[in-house]
Amino acid sequence: MIPSRVADLVFSAMLAVLGGYICLGAYGLGYLANDAPGPGFFPLWVGLAILGLSIASVTRSLRGILAPPDIPVVDALYVLFASGLTLGFIALSYVIGMLGAAFLLMLGIGLLFGTREPRFIIALVVLACAMTAGLHLLFDRLLGVPALV
């Protein structure tokens, strides 16, 4: 389990840093332009709000107010692996083309969330083949999307 209090604290601190960055960026853009609000007017207030609320969240999580339930490590790993596989699809698309990469992505995602038994793997390969053909028909042929090849 990932203790949600610690995760909340780290996340709130990161948001506070983001709030500070937005304020600095907004200040550089200019608060006023021709006696009216400039490009930095709105972001400055938004940055201040994020900064203030994040600091409040930091103090609240330190005091343990409304702490969310702990996060199972396995859930976080699922999300990280699935995201990694999708990023892998992007990299592979430039090498073997989008259709091939999508086929491999489907196999990867299926194996990640599936049972990994021989029968399941055969069905998954069939599904991935059918979906790849469907994607080609819908996006490449019907909608004319210029996919990477």
Next chain:
Amino acid sequence: MFDSLSLLAHGISNAATPAILMAVAFGALVGLFIGALPGLGPTAGVAILLPVAVSFDGTAAIAALGAVYYGAQYGGAVTAILLGIPGDAAATMTAIDGHQLARKGKAGAALSMAIAASFLGGLIGLILLTLFATSIASYAIAFGPVEMTALMVFSLALVSVLGGRDPFKSFTALFLGVWLGTIGLDPILGMQRFTFGDVRLFEGVDFSIVAVGLFGLAEMFSSPNATAESRDRMARFRLRELMPDFRAMWQCRKPLSMGAVLGFFVGVLPGAGATAATMLAYATAKRSSRTPEAYGQGAIEGVAAPEAANNAASYGSMIPMFALGIPGSGTTAVLMGGLLMIGLQPGPMLFATQQDFVWTIFGSFYIGNLALVAITLLALPLLAACAFLKPGYLYPAVIAIVVYGVYSINYSMFEVALTVGFGLLGFALTRLGYPLVPLVLGMILGPLLERGVRRTLVSSGGDPRVFFESPIALTLFALTILLIALPPLMRRRDALRAARARRRVAGEQLPPDRLVEDN
């Protein structure tokens, strides 16, 4: 009223073109399956289909996205009845009696009632939408930039009702969304804001990328075992048992019509949503029933009332979105993003400048609602099978559509990577108790508010008093203050009441001599 009817007739004939009919059928089918899949609700469905739909013609795109929304209301009942697991939150009340009926071997009666109630509830909702949308829009047309700015402030304050139980986190998510909306070139002076000099961010972050990442990927990947535990219950139901029972439909006419009307009006209220509508409809049906004790044990009326309510509510929630430009729920927020993506600004002017578009969309809703009855009946065996689909088969298919769909918006792999990033952000936000709807609300309404404030102040020479000269704006600002102040005040009142009750209980337990001392 006759004007509305003639416009509607014109809209239905416009919607009866092959392109729109195909889009409606496609959206309805997708919505039906999305609604039936536990873990994926209408918001995720509309978000996932958004990048695909925007590549259609504008009207067909919104017709398809709308069909996903009301199609999901039909589909949600399937899982709720067969598995006792609501396909989406709005089907929660259906699960109570629907699943009890299924366990008694009356799955067919429950499912056919759900379809009939969904259709009739939807039809009543649509008739009310036709009657009310124009009149609300005609009042709202008096809104100038000042009033629209006040309306945006009011809409953003909805976060106090749309957000989660922690107002700090709800408002943080809201401002995060507003900041995301500022990324790109400044709308007035054209300066780069938070683009890191990357040309791909000059146009800002595409809304569908955020929606797909937050609602689609995050929701899907973070519930890997959502359907696994229900597989062993599959054998209890056979598809041949799913036969309709017309006598029960007549028996339920009262809870059905009551649920539809209630559902519609609750749906109109921003922030109330279809789930609240079903709860109210169920409670009202139970209270007015001669056999309230049957509710919860498998009462067919307990399926009719919430199903009519959630479908009527889905059309009711379209009123604030189309007529005022206020997304009253997560799904309408994503739908409104779709409208903006095809270059249409929802609000009172939409009815004046895009009359054909609006009525064609309303016409497509009528067609879609009718078509859904046939589609649901035909797809029922497949839907029932789909309800038991393993994530190992489901997720690969959905992710492939997502990556291709996102890529097809601007033919950019950078945007696919951004979607993954928003998926991770969505997971972190959800698990740490940050609600996602305020973020979406902020991203959509933030840029509109900024433009309104800056343009108004430019025209008034920087004098902010202009915002307080309009009675409509003043009323909206007062409502905003109420909307923000009321929830914490009510929570405080409840806490005080609870503390007082605890003290009273503690006082009753004290010995008499101690009680005298305390007094």
